[in-house]
Amino acid sequence: MASPFLYFPGERLSLPELTAACLDGLLIPIGEGFMPADAVETPWMRARSLAPLLGDRWAAVRSTAAWVHGGLAVEPSRHRVQRASAERARPLRGGRVLVHDVRIAPDDVMTIAGVRVARPERTLVDLARSQDADDRGVARRWAGAAPDVAEGARAWLARHPRFPYGKRADDLLAAVRTK
Numbered sequence: 077m078a079s080p081f082l083y084f085p086g087e088r089l090s091l092p093e094l095t096a097a098c099l100d101g102l103l104i105p106i107g108e109g110f111m112p113a114d115a116v117e118t119p120w121m122r123a124r125s126l127a128p129l130l131g132d133r134w135a136a137v138r139s140t141a142a143w144v145h146g147g148l149a150v151e152p153s154r155h156r157v158q159r160a161s162a163e164r165a166r167p168l169r170g171g172r173v174l175v176h177d178v179r180i181a182p183d184d185v186m187t188i189a190g191v192r193v194a195r196p197e198r199t200l201v202d203l204a205r206s207q208d209a210d211d212r213g214v215a216r217r218w219a220g221a222a223p224d225v226a227e228g229a230r231a232w233l234a235r236h237p238r239f240p241y242g243k244r245a246d247d248l249l250a251a252v253r254t255k
Contacts, residue, residue, distance in 0.1 A: 079124060081111055081112060082121065082124055098110065106122065106125040107122065109125045111125070119146060119188055121189075122151075123144045124191060126140070126144070127189070127191050129155060130192065133159065133165040134157040134159060134165070134175075135157065135158050135180055135194055136157060136191065136192070137156050137157060137194045138156040138206070138211065139152040139156055140156045140157065141194040144188065145193070145196045145225075147199070147214065147218035147221075148214050155172055155173050155174070156176065157174070158178065159177050159178065159179045159180065160180055160182075160192045180198075196222075197229045197232045198232060200218060200249070201233060201239070201242075201245050203215035204229065204245035204249055205239075205241035205242065212248060215248060215249075216252055219248075219249055219252040220252050229245070230250070233245060
C-alpha cells in the first residue's frame with residue numbers, strides 16, 4: 077500500500093519527477109524514498125522509507141536502527157542491515173548498504189511500519205560495543221539523552237553475559253550513567 081507521505085521511484089512518480097520536486101523544495105529524500113518537506117519525520121516514516129531496501133529478510137541494525145528510533149538525528153550515509161530470516165539470503169548490493177549476514181535473534185527485532193528494526197536496547201549495545209569511534213559516540217549521546225534505553229541495554233547485557241565485546245559496551249554505558 078502506498079503511503080500518502082512517502083514517495084518511492086516508480087510508484088506514483090518517476091525518479092526524475094521526484095528529484096524535480098526536491099529541487100522545487102516540495103520533497104526531501106528519506107531512506108529509499110522521498111517525503112513532503114513540511115511533514116514530520118517520525119520513527120514510522122524513517123522505518124517505512126527503508127522498506128524497499130530491507131524487504132522481508134533483513135532488519136535495520138546499528139546506526140540505521142538508531143536513526144529509525146531517534147537516537148541518531150541524521151540518516152547514515154551507509155545503512156547497516158542484518159539477516160532477520162532463518163534462511164540465508166542473497167546479500168544486498170550497493171554502496172549505501174553494509175550487510176551483516178549473521179542472523180539477528182528474533183527477540184531482538186521489532187516491526188515498525190512493516191519493517192524489521194533491531195530493538196532500541198540491542199541497537200544501543202551494538203553501537204556501544206563497536207570498534208568504530210563514531211558508533212561509540214552515537215551510543216554515548218543516545219545513552220545520555222535516553223537513560224531508559226541505556227538501562228534497557230545494560231539489562232540486555234546482563235541477560236547475555238557471553239555476548240562478544242559485551243564488557244566494552246557495559247563499561248561505556250556505565251560511564252555515561254555516572255555522569
